[in-house]
Amino acid sequence: MTSLPVPGWHLLLDMYGAKHLQDAAALELAMRAAANAAGARVLSAQLHDFPEGGGVTGVLLLAESHISVHTWPELNFAALDIFMCGSADIEAAARALETALAPASCRVTRTARGQRNQASQPAL
Amino acid sequence: MTSLPVPGWHLLLDMYGAKHLQDAAALELAMRAAANAAGARVLSAQLHDFPEGGGVTGVLLLAESHISVHTWPELNFAALDIFMCGSADIEAAARALETALAPASCRVTRTARGQRNQASQPAL
Numbered sequence: 001m002t003s004l005p006v007p008g009w010h011l012l013l014d015m016y017g018a019k020h021l022q023d024a025a026a027l028e029l030a031m032r033a034a035a036n037a038a039g040a041r042v043l044s045a046q047l048h049d050f051p052e053g054g055g056v057t058g059v060l061l062l063a064e065s066h067i068s069v070h071t072w073p074e075l076n077f078a079a080l081d082i083f084m085c086g087s088a089d090i091e092a093a094a095r096a097l098e099t100a101l102a103p104a105s106c107r108v109t110r111t112a113r114g115q116r117n118q119a120s121q122p123a124l
Numbered sequence: 125m126t127s128l129p130v131p132g133w134h135l136l137l138d139m140y141g142a143k144h145l146q147d148a149a150a151l152e153l154a155m156r157a158a159a160n161a162a163g164a165r166v167l168s169a170q171l172h173d174f175p176e177g178g179g180v181t182g183v184l185l186l187a188e189s190h191i192s193v194h195t196w197p198e199l200n201f202a203a204l205d206i207f208m209c210g211s212a213d214i215e216a217a218a219r220a221l222e223t224a225l226a227p228a229s230c231r232v233t234r235t236a237r238g239q240r241n242q243a244s245q246p247a248l
């Protein structure tokens with residue numbers, strides 16, 4: 001993927017059939033592993049479990065922006081996003097999430113952020 | 125904008141010349157106003173100021189997903205995103221953010237999330 005001037009890339013990951021859709025602790029570990037793989041620094045984490053099998057919603061704030069997760073167990077679906085600026089390796093973060101969550105399918109949409117004269121990038 | 129089955133839409137807002145790029149309290153108020161305009165419910169908020177004019181990074185977790193902000197005062201740039209599922213009015217949230225932050229320019233990229241058989245939507 002093309003290296004950009006700051007700010008950087010924003011990846012949206014639509015995962016079907018992933019693991020841990022109702023396990024906030026496991027999802028936090030997966031996001032922390034992704035931050036670590038990218039060389040990013042975690043500022044804080046917040047995750048919420050919804051009652052009665054309602055899934056998990058959560059975010060890691062990073063010095064380099066954020067990683068979020070929202071799950072719909074009833075749809076077997078997880079929506080994640082990764083936004084990273086600077087020299088953080090966002091593709092390594094995406095690979096770490098896919099390794100940890102092992103989805104049956106994962107669609108990634110990539111958008112360049114803060115490139116005043118550059119169009120959005122469709123999914124590669 | 126087309127109404128979707130769940131989960132919903134994800135909007136990426138690239139703002140140049142917005143207000144409050146170094147004011148975490150004002151940015152939190154703007155995000156809370158956006159959540160309120162959409163009819164969304166705030167679960168928690170976390171914002172961080174970077175020292176020495178380094179900007180603000182923060183997120184509101186919602187029952188309907190999230191709103192985030194990351195600012196680069198040195199570039200006069202703010203990157204926001206809004207992800208909302210269910211019946212929340214995401215376009216009302218986007219309008220509320222633009223009203224509160226009054227950017228000189230705002231580019232919005234819209235992507236449908238969790239639509240197994242639907243392609244991503246480019247910026248409208």
